[in-house]
Amino acid sequence: xxxxxxxxxxxxxxxxxxxxxxxxxxxxxxxxxxxxxxxxxxxxxxxxxxxxxxxxxxxxxxxxxxxxxxxxxxxxxxxxxxxxxxxxxxxxxxxxxxxxxxxxxxxxxxxxxxxxxxxxxxxxxxxxxxxxxxxxxxxxxxxxxxxxxxxxxxxxxxxxxxxxxxxxxxxxxxxxxxxxxxxxxxxxxxxxxxxxxxxxxxxxxxxxxxxxxxxxxxxxxxxxxxxxxxxxxxxxxxxxxxxxxxxxxxxxxxxxxxxxxxxxxxxxxxxxxxxxxxxxxxxxxxxxxxxxxxxxxxxxxxxxxxxxxxxxxxxxxxxxxxxxxxxxxxxxxxxxxxxxxxxxxxxxxxxxxxxxxxxxxxxxxxxxxxxxxxxxxxxxxxxxxxxxxxxxxxxxxxxxxxxxxxxxxxxxxxxxxxxxxxxxxxxxxxxxxxxxxxxxxxxxxxxxxxxxxxxxxxxxxxxxxxxxxxxxxxxxxxxxxxxxxxx
Numbered sequence: 002x003x004x005x006x007x008x009x010x011x012x013x014x015x016x017x018x019x020x021x022x023x024x025x026x027x028x029x030x031x032x033x034x035x036x037x038x039x040x041x042x043x044x045x046x047x048x049x050x051x052x053x054x055x056x057x058x059x060x061x062x063x064x065x066x067x068x069x070x071x072x073x074x075x076x077x078x079x080x081x082x083x084x085x086x087x088x089x090x091x092x093x094x095x096x097x098x099x100x101x102x103x104x105x106x107x108x109x110x111x112x113x114x115x116x117x118x119x120x121x122x123x124x125x126x127x128x129x130x131x132x133x134x135x136x137x138x139x140x141x142x143x144x145x146x147x148x149x150x151x152x153x154x155x156x157x158x159x160x161x162x163x164x165x166x167x168x169x170x171x172x173x174x175x176x177x178x179x180x181x182x183x184x185x186x187x188x189x190x191x192x193x194x195x196x197x198x199x200x201x202x203x204x205x206x207x208x209x210x211x212x213x214x215x216x217x218x219x220x221x222x223x224x225x226x227x228x229x230x231x232x233x234x235x236x237x238x239x240x241x242x243x244x245x246x247x248x249x250x251x252x253x254x255x256x257x258x259x260x261x262x263x264x265x266x267x268x269x270x271x272x273x274x275x276x277x278x279x280x281x282x283x284x285x286x287x288x289x290x291x292x293x294x295x296x297x298x299x300x301x302x303x304x305x306x307x308x309x310x311x312x313x314x315x316x317x318x319x320x321x322x323x324x325x326x327x328x329x330x331x332x333x334x335x336x337x338x339x340x341x342x343x344x345x346x347x348x349x350x351x352x353x354x355x356x357x358x359x360x361x362x363x364x365x366x367x368x369x370x371x372x373x374x375x376x377x378x379x380x381x382x383x384x385x386x387x388x389x390x391x392x393x394x395x396x397x398x399x400x401x402x403x404x405x406x407x408x409x410x411x412x413x414x415x416x417x418x419x420x421x422x423x424x425x426x427x428x429x430x431x432x433x434x435x436x437x438x439x440x441x442x443x444x445x446x447x448x449x450x451x452x453x454x455x456x457x458x459x460x461x462x463x464x465x466x467x468x469x470x471x472x473x474x475x476x477x478x479x480x481x482x483x484x485x486x487x488x
Contacts, residue, residue, distance in 0.1 A: 011108035037272045042200040044259040044280025046338040055133035061304035064245035065231025071245035076285040079253040081444035082409040083281045085416045087274035099412045106415040117470030122404030123347035128388040129397040131177030134336040136308040141329035160393040177389035184341045185382035202338035209331025214294040220318035221297035244454040251401035359478035399459040406448045413444035
């Protein structure tokens with residue numbers, strides 16, 4: 002039967018299609034070898050590190066000491082959405098995260114738009130975190146060996162200058178390119194090996210952040226929190242808080258990353274919801290502890306433009322190099338894990354889209370030995386490495402937050418839609434409290450509240466990206482969708 006355009010745009014892929022083959026693999030061929038602990042560590046690894054090690058340099062100049070409220074606002078919004086993710090992850094334990102959720106609830110076109118948001122979110126997040134890794138690597142080499150990487154080899158070609166975009170021919174940020182290559186190698190070898198490596202790095206990361214708090218609190222000065230609300234030329238009062246929340250919000254990407262692993266998790270209906278909520282709880286506690294310790298140890302005015310900020314704070318508090326050396330080494334390891342799991346998340350989203358026929362099959366091919374989408378991983382790594390090597394991270398943070406906020410809103414909307422499709426009667430598994438509307442509506446409103454203070458440039462670039470995505474869907478996706486054969 003021929004489908005009309007409207008039917009094609011709103012056709013859904015039923016959640017019941019995501020089944021196992023009975024031999025420890027998902028129906029798509031991916032191996033189910035992740036338990037609750039490594040899954041939770043994937044979420045923590047994708048989240049803790051980026052928002053603390055790097056984005057405070059961007060966020061504190063917008064909000065001052067009230068950036069603590071920015072982290073709280075971002076965590077509250079992420080918490081509301083996490084409840085929605087947890088319910089949908091039980092019902093749709095598949096790769097693709099919010100893309101798969103949208104496909105099973107609001108239809109194919111919305112799912113493809115969601116996929117475009119996720120690809121933007123994950124790709125730029127991986128590039129941005131790899132760029133920040135370069136600063137801590139240079140700080141570590143300087144303190145440990147008295148050697149600094151040449152400026153032309155650790156600065157990008159395209160930068161944000163005082164008068165706008167600047168081009169520096171001959172410059173390349175080489176360290177993040179090498180980091181992406183290492184992550185690609187691990188991911189191609191296999192998911193279990195990558196998850197184990199990530200879990201070890203996450204435990205090191207948490208220990209390093211506890212070490213930071215213990216040292217930084219020795220230099221705590223309550224006067225650094227006065228005035229609490231920053232009043233600068235760009236933002237005042239709560240406007241600064243929401244602007245900074247928009248900058249740091251992308252660091253809660255770990256919630257989505259947990260859901261992308263749905264087809265490689267043992268007992269996904271139990272472990273994915275628990276992994277999402279556990280990761281969010283761990284992340285929120287550590288973000289607030291480190292934020293308070295850092296602001297107490299250093300005046301807000303010093304954060305702007307500061308490279309390897311947390312390491313510098315420890316050096317200033319103690320007057321010695323060794324604490325900064327330890328923290329820089331820990332950051333080098335920590336950000337490796339963030340980049341690793343973020344690239345992992347993007348490859349699994351592309352895998353899910355290709356499986357549905359909406360992008361070319363090359364992204365779906367699974368290596369027969371490692372059971373990983375090897376071609377997919379290599380292509381994603383090439384794109385991420387190129388951006389990381391050539392572009393200033395200043396351009397990336399808010400764009401990642403825009404993609405994350407959009408994804409979170411669609412997930413929230415999907416909850417009442419799925420409940421309506423199910424109809425009345427008892428349902429298994431985790432369910433959002435207070436009915437199908439209260440938490441999802443609050444989640445959408447919170448996302449919109451944060452989104453409103455993102456820059457005009459961010460909205461313009463996002464509009465261009467969405468135009469490209471929609472064009473791709475009508476040129477390729479709608480014609481090659483697997484649901485065409487099911488009609």
